[in-house]
Amino acid sequence: MADHSFSDGVPSDSVEAAKNASNTEKLTDQVMQNPRVLAALQERLDNVPHTPSSYIETLPKAVKRRINALKQLQVRCAHIEAKFYEEVHDLERKYAALYQPLFDKRREFITGDVEPTDAESEWHSENEEEEKLAGDMKNKVVITEKEAATAEEPNPKGIPEFWFTIFRNVDMLSELVQEYDEPILKHLQDIKVKFSDPGQPMSFVLEFHFEPNDYFTNSVLTKTYKMKSEPDKADPFSFEGPEIVDCDGCTIDWKKGKNVTVKTIKKKQKHKGRGTVRTITKQVPNESFFNFFNPLKASGDGESLDEDSEFTLASDFEIGHFFRERIVPRAVLYFTGEAIEDDDNFEEGEEGEEEELEGDEEGEDEDDAEINPKKEPSQPAECKQQ
Amino acid sequence: MADHSFSDGVPSDSVEAAKNASNTEKLTDQVMQNPRVLAALQERLDNVPHTPSSYIETLPKAVKRRINALKQLQVRCAHIEAKFYEEVHDLERKYAALYQPLFDKRREFITGDVEPTDAESEWHSENEEEEKLAGDMKNKVVITEKEAATAEEPNPKGIPEFWFTIFRNVDMLSELVQEYDEPILKHLQDIKVKFSDPGQPMSFVLEFHFEPNDYFTNSVLTKTYKMKSEPDKADPFSFEGPEIVDCDGCTIDWKKGKNVTVKTIKKKQKHKGRGTVRTITKQVPNESFFNFFNPLKASGDGESLDEDSEFTLASDFEIGHFFRERIVPRAVLYFTGEAIEDDDNFEEGEEGEEEELEGDEEGEDEDDAEINPKKEPSQPAECKQQ
Numbered sequence A, B: 001m002a003d004h005s006f007s008d009g010v011p012s013d014s015v016e017a018a019k020n021a022s023n024t025e026k027l028t029d030q031v032m033q034n035p036r037v038l039a040a041l042q043e044r045l046d047n048v049p050h051t052p053s054s055y056i057e058t059l060p061k062a063v064k065r066r067i068n069a070l071k072q073l074q075v076r077c078a079h080i081e082a083k084f085y086e087e088v089h090d091l092e093r094k095y096a097a098l099y100q101p102l103f104d105k106r107r108e109f110i111t112g113d114v115e116p117t118d119a120e121s122e123w124h125s126e127n128e129e130e131e132k133l134a135g136d137m138k139n140k141v142v143i144t145e146k147e148a149a150t151a152e153e154p155n156p157k158g159i160p161e162f163w164f165t166i167f168r169n170v171d172m173l174s175e176l177v178q179e180y181d182e183p184i185l186k187h188l189q190d191i192k193v194k195f196s197d198p199g200q201p202m203s204f205v206l207e208f209h210f211e212p213n214d215y216f217t218n219s220v221l222t223k224t225y226k227m228k229s230e231p232d233k234a235d236p237f238s239f240e241g242p243e244i245v246d247c248d249g250c251t252i253d254w255k256k257g258k259n260v261t262v263k264t265i266k267k268k269q270k271h272k273g274r275g276t277v278r279t280i281t282k283q284v285p286n287e288s289f290f291n292f293f294n295p296l297k298a299s300g301d302g303e304s305l306d307e308d309s310e311f312t313l314a315s316d317f318e319i320g321h322f323f324r325e326r327i328v329p330r331a332v333l334y335f336t337g338e339a340i341e342d343d344d345n346f347e348e349g350e351e352g353e354e355e356e357l358e359g360d361e362e363g364e365d366e367d368d369a370e371i372n373p374k375k376e377p378s379q380p381a382e383c384k385q386q
Helices: A012-033 A035-050 A052-057 A061-111 A126-133 A145-150 A162-169 A179-185 A289-293 A307-327 A331-336 A340-359 B012-033 B035-050 B052-057 B061-111 B126-133 B145-150 B162-169 B179-185 B289-293 B307-327 B331-336 B340-359
Strands: A188-195 A203-210 A220-228 A243-248 A262-270 A277-285 B188-195 B203-210 B220-228 B243-248 B262-270 B277-285
Touching: A052 B162, A052 B331, A061 A188, A061 B061, A061 B145, A061 B331, A145 B061, A162 A179, A162 A188, A162 A331, A162 B052, A179 A289, A188 A307, A203 A307, A220 A289, A220 A307, A243 A307, A307 A331, A331 B052, A331 B061, B061 B188, B162 B179, B162 B188, B162 B331, B179 B289, B188 B307, B203 B307, B220 B289, B220 B307, B243 B307, B307 B331
Parallel strands: none
Antiparallel strands: A188 A203, A203 A220, A220 A243, A262 A277, B188 B203, B203 B220, B220 B243, B262 B277
């Protein structure tokens, strides 16, 4: 069928349609004669119905209606799940009270207020176990108090720089610590997590306890994280448990000239009229771990944050979560480094994933839900910036 | 100082020591004269004390003794944590009962036993919302029952092939499904999770409910996962919550000639004496999703599994965990595909991480603990092969 047979007296639309029809026919002929193209095409066609959303589109209205009913049920499930996480939070509060006597003992051993007994400090490490099995029974696995005291070594009080060493060992924290923060952090004696009271909005407070020092008069610096455990109205299916939505710091009462979060710069100022130049001093923000206690506000005036601020806030939430979930409950393992390697491996995995996300053009939603069937965090809470 | 000045009358050990001393001196001289080598060396020296375990080695015995005391406390914390997870499991059991009426409704809508009311099937999708905002108020966002019934479309019963579609959509499952499994899986009508009773050893059962079919007589196929929520004696610090340690399947009562988990092969057999050849038929295992109900045993005779078997078992545990944590609680989102993309992104991250681990020669422990501060799974349970 030649193109010209349609070109007399028919509207141009029809001509176009006819041309397309004709081209379609030609193309189809070509394809049908080329087995390799045909095979490739067949493969593509086979794959089309496997895209779940396109499959849903092909379903009759009556079925779509039933799927909508299932979605309604799913939203109700999300709200039940939110209640579940509130009860888990209650459990966490209950268990925090059970951990506390052990954490108090930990603090006493660290500060040196109490010396552990020989029974309390007995420890069989894996290596020692192997040596014992190898028949070397002379190898003592317990350092007795007497032995430790008579050793020709210094005997400092408690475990010096315990918490500061953790700050050095954990990359997420050491990145924030400046050289001038270090002497201050050496006075850190304990970190506690306090959960919100029953019936109160879900939150937790990190308490940083300092011994008297030359830098500030506070004995405790606090950081409060506010959480939310309810499905988002606009996106209820993304609910995966409580998330940190905002945080609050505290005022640090710096001693004179000791505030490391500001620096004084000199600035030359020219008098407009007279043209004379004078040097003024001005205080500007300075990088420091102690800015952790003066965070950005996520909520408040309803204005949305810029991208940099959102990133800063998300990092802050991640650090708060990490203190609560890992460092405070397992401090000694971050001091010895036993907990570090695993976390590092995890972080590498995380980075890999983000790269994948960035490269994925089909990604519709940046809010990636993750499941982790092999190893899971110790408590079901999460931090995600709202 | 020349080497020969020490070579007369001194034992060879001393000569060696002196040579070393002399070499050391020379090398030191060379280094001190080369600022670039010096800088590189300084950097390495600076990094040494940052390795946590080497830092611990340098501490006085009295301090090491106190660290051992903290480790003892940490083990006690792990045992308290185990109790916490048992209580979380109790909560999960309690909430399973709250979800059940919604899951029962879901089943009725899927099978078509009950038709949702117009109110029950109302659903405003995000796109529809946008269209409404754009002023197109004619766009109806609810498919009424009447409308669905009068549409010139087929009206099948319920949501046909609901669970089978999920099997097709989820890679972890579709990998297991053979072509001959598909007609069987189309008869799958519900999947339920049943938790162990209070006081019983921690476990859960996946129940696969089938409508009457031509393949087997069972109406329910079950897979039981046994869990453990206590710190490992040899490695108490690795405890991160309950883990799957073993599983059990069920016997499928296949109708005659319908068992897809075996195939019949023909084999020629030569008679030793007479030399005649006869053809015998033999049943051998066949790949099929239904082998999921005939898993390897992790425990039992005390013999350890080979690497392949361990991998198979670990994959099985992962699938069981995924059914329990994701598919059963959020089935409709795996049917529509809304839940798929996020999980895929997660899996990519996981793979990246494993590669990192394999390439990491310093990795001491394959048992990688992971924390996930951004998004966490809905329930604190994990599957890890013992």
